[in-house]
Amino acid sequence: MWTQPAILPSLKDLPPGNNYYIIDGTKVCYNVYPIKNADRETFVCQLGFAKDKNNCYRLGEVYKGADPETFEVLNIYFAKDKQYIYNLAGIDKKVDYDTFTVLDTGYIIHTNNRQEKITSYAKDKNGLWMMEYYSQKPVAIKGIDTDTFTTIDTCYAKDKQYVLWRGKKLKKADPATFEALNFNYGRDARNIYAQDTVLANADYDTFEIVNNQVSLAKDKRAFYHFGETVSEEEFNEWMA
Template identity: 35%
Template sequence: MYNGVSVTRDLEYPFTTNADVKSFKVIDGIYAKDKYAVYRYGNYIIGADPQTFIPLNHGFSKDKNNIYRYNWIVEGIDKNTFKVLNQDENEDKYGIYFSDKNGIYFIKVWERNPYSKLEDIDIKTFEVLKNGYAKDKNNIYYNSFIIEEADMNSFEILSSDFSKDKNYFYFDGGKIKNIDVKTVKIFEKSFDSKYYLKDKNGVYIIDTVSEKYKITKLKSADTETFEILKEGYTKDKNSLYFYDYELNVNPKTVEIFKMENDYINIYYLKDKNGIYVIIKSEIFPYEYKITKLENVDIKTFEILSEGNARDKNFMYIFDKKNKTIDIRKN
């Protein structure tokens, strides 16, 4: 056992054996070794030589034979000239730039192989910026690709995965059309992999849950009074929104009920006119069914557990299988 973890090494799949106790040695808080093998958090690093193994930074390590990323060999990299170019390990979540004598490369944070080689790059002027961006004297890069037509002099990295220059607004290094770069504002809060932003012309939601993001304009949103609330809700002076759904409720008197568990995919809210329930589908792309509960007593309505609720007259039972509300008398 090492730090409460059982340390084993592979013999021949599916068999493993415990680490050699007599020669076992802790290298640091992440790595350990014995005379046979090297371990990372108790897991065997296949092929690592315990005599020459050296931990590096940003999840990399090396020995006389190879460069490793976590528990895996990084194939095709010159071990003698290998260098990590990221300076801040807090930036690793956006991916890592590294180099050897043959070029500059990019690898996503949890990927093994393949990594990407940056093409047509000026190695002497290459510089890692932040949030997955980098530059040389000729281009701006996001991850491993060139941001086409980016203006070098006015390019600015914003929050999260956003950037802009004098001509374009970008997300994940790609242009977002029809956004006014002079007036664009990014809201700091996001929900369920969705970002909110606005410009002089409207309010927008960027949905990043799939590899190809989707941008939706909230058609009737008032840009001056639009604000982020919580758990996917936003509002302006006229309406309340749940993601890109406009709800027919009064934004001035609305109250959003706190749910015990978000994973059950049901939400309740009320205004002066009634109680409303929103049920989320479990299959992507997600859809939302919004219903007003009939004959409910607003004053005594309360949330129970597991998506259920009650008032003085009825129980409202959430049918998880059919995604419906079953109303029963008390």
């Protein structure tokens, strides 16, 4: 939903985090940076995108030639108008306009209302596209069946043949039995996985993640930090 920027008396009152603001009731800014020629009366914003009667914007930069009347936000990574799909860098000429569809919002909201980008997917007639946290342009993920593709959590996803972790295929994973334990660990009927790699020496029956510690896990044989074996002392230090 398009909203008007927050109105602040001065830059001294700027809260933390990047956003659009109207300073002194007249000047439109992205964070502390004035947006040249922005129209204060018609300026609205959404998920880092913005528009007024004259232009469309991303992080305060103008999308040249974009049509404000038909400009709409698709998710945190993409927008479109009557002619083009726009990624964070500008017009996206690789994706197919008519069949392009985003498959998620591209972000999660934490309990403190902080917005965080996540691994995000979109599709068109040519296949699957992925955006990552710092991506400017989408990456094509080849060999994925978009009709059966679904996300599992913020990093894991699957289709009828593959499980993906941030776009990387888990070559041995079984999509039918795979479950994400958190966004760094998962399991299927046969194996334990750390991100996109089989934990070959993990004990399947006793393997467990540690609550609220997304990097840590353990079983009766070992302790793990991001899938790497660590000592019990190191494990406890990470827990502290």
